[in-house]
Amino acid sequence: MKRVFKLLGGLFLLFVAAAGIFIAANQVPDRSMEELKVRWAQPPSQFVEIAGMRVHLRDEGPPKDPLPIVLLHGTSSSLHTWDGWVHALKNEHRVIRFDMPAFGLTGPSPESNYTIENYARLVVAVLDKYKIDHCVLAGNSLGGYVAWATAVLHPDRVERLVLVDASGYPYQAQSVPIGFTIARTPVLNRLVGNLLPRGMVESSVKNVYGNPSLVTPELIDRYFDLITRSGNRQALVKRFRQTRPGKLSTRIPNLKLPTLILWGGRDRLIPPYIGDRFHKEIVGSKHIIFNELGHVPQEEDPVSTVAALKTFLAQPPSAGLLPPTRHTRPLQ
Numbered sequence: 001m002k003r004v005f006k007l008l009g010g011l012f013l014l015f016v017a018a019a020g021i022f023i024a025a026n027q028v029p030d031r032s033m034e035e036l037k038v039r040w041a042q043p044p045s046q047f048v049e050i051a052g053m054r055v056h057l058r059d060e061g062p063p064k065d066p067l068p069i070v071l072l073h074g075t076s077s078s079l080h081t082w083d084g085w086v087h088a089l090k091n092e093h094r095v096i097r098f099d100m101p102a103f104g105l106t107g108p109s110p111e112s113n114y115t116i117e118n119y120a121r122l123v124v125a126v127l128d129k130y131k132i133d134h135c136v137l138a139g140n141s142l143g144g145y146v147a148w149a150t151a152v153l154h155p156d157r158v159e160r161l162v163l164v165d166a167s168g169y170p171y172q173a174q175s176v177p178i179g180f181t182i183a184r185t186p187v188l189n190r191l192v193g194n195l196l197p198r199g200m201v202e203s204s205v206k207n208v209y210g211n212p213s214l215v216t217p218e219l220i221d222r223y224f225d226l227i228t229r230s231g232n233r234q235a236l237v238k239r240f241r242q243t244r245p246g247k248l249s250t251r252i253p254n255l256k257l258p259t260l261i262l263w264g265g266r267d268r269l270i271p272p273y274i275g276d277r278f279h280k281e282i283v284g285s286k287h288i289i290f291n292e293l294g295h296v297p298q299e300e301d302p303v304s305t306v307a308a309l310k311t312f313l314a315q316p317p318s319a320g321l322l323p324p325t326r327h328t329r330p331l332q
Contacts (some may be wrong), residue, residue, distance in 0.1 A: 002141075005111065005136055011110075014058075028197055029229045030224065030231070040080070040104075046059070053110060054106070054163045056101065056106045057097070057099075058079055058095075058098070061089065062094055064094075065094035067134070067135065068095065068136070069096070071095065072140070073103070073143045074144075074296070075239065075296075077238060078222070082298060084306065085136070085291040087295075093179060100122070100142075103235075104226050104232075107230065107232060114243050116243050119149070120153050120154065121151075123154075134156065135158065137158045138163075138179065139162055139166060141167055141296070142314045143164075143166075144164055144167060144168065147166070148161060148252065148255065151255055155257070158257060159258075160260075161255060161257055161259040161264070162260045162262070163259065164263075164298055165269075167245050168246075169245055169250055169274050171273075173269050205325075207265075207268070207275060209295075209296070210267075211293075248280055253282070254317060260283070260285070260286050260288070260308070263289050265293065265326070266291070267293045269295045270295060272289060289324055290304060290327045302305065
């Protein structure tokens with residue numbers, strides 16, 4: 001028995017030593033916002049004092065557009081995820097996008113408040129800052145959750161709603177990016193502040209693409225750089241604790257506004273059946289499924305997805321519930 005305990009003790013010490021070596025080899029220090037904004041906050045980026053934070057924001061297109069489009073990104077993403085959409089929209093529409101608290105160059109919330117209600121309050125604060133009475137509000141993943149929650153809590157501010165692989169309902173993921181898994185796991189998530197090597201970020205981004213071969217080194221640079229913005233990794237852990245799917249979801253059937261639902265058919269993080277549920281519970285919604293795309297279809301194929309948005313914006317409010325449309329397009 002003593003030999004067994006001695007053996008187990010030796011194995012434990014080896015494990016601890018190996019873990020220590022791994023952690024030491026993969027530590028990635030925080031980077032300052034000032035350092036990162038040289039690359040990631042070129043014009044038309046601006047930093048605006050809103051709700052006690054310096055929010056990284058871009059405001060493009062005709063300033064007198066009576067119905068601006070506001071775009072909200074997902075977890076561990078940034079306003080850059082909408083680059084393709086903005087390029088296609090800004091000649092005809094005013095488009096506002098910003099890095100939400102805990103992400104991008106905006107960074108952590110001063111109060112560490114990452115509840116869905118607080119995210120919705122920030123959206124309204126942005127609208128108030130720019131004297132916008134109502135808008136088209138679009139969001140991907142967490143941003144989709146914030147978008148529909150804003151429409152539920154502040155219905156007078158949202159005229160049209162666009163949900164892109166949105167969260168908010170409880171769901172069972174088929175595959176979760178490794179970075180998210182670590183951030184959600186007790187004990188392991190204590191390491192997030194020091195660990196998140198580039199290879200882990202690359203694996204996580206490829207996990208949410210329908211076609212991982214489209215993930216470029218430049219794209220990995222962007223995600224890696226902005227995740228390592230000072231305080232973002234610690235804030236990510238708190239975000240997962242505070243903003244959980246399910247809250248407010250019983251009020252989704254109360255939404256009575258034109259709604260477009262876009263979904264990647266290969267989304268393994270928030271599976272397509274969640275899009276079906278949004279479509280069934282939001283009467284009159286339009287539902288389009290992009291068979292080849294994953295969890296961030298606006299980023300993976302901006303041309304096809306923004307074309308669907310343009311069609312939606314050009315149409316009058318839907319008269320009734322329509323069946324899902326499946327969109328198949330060979331990716332280049």
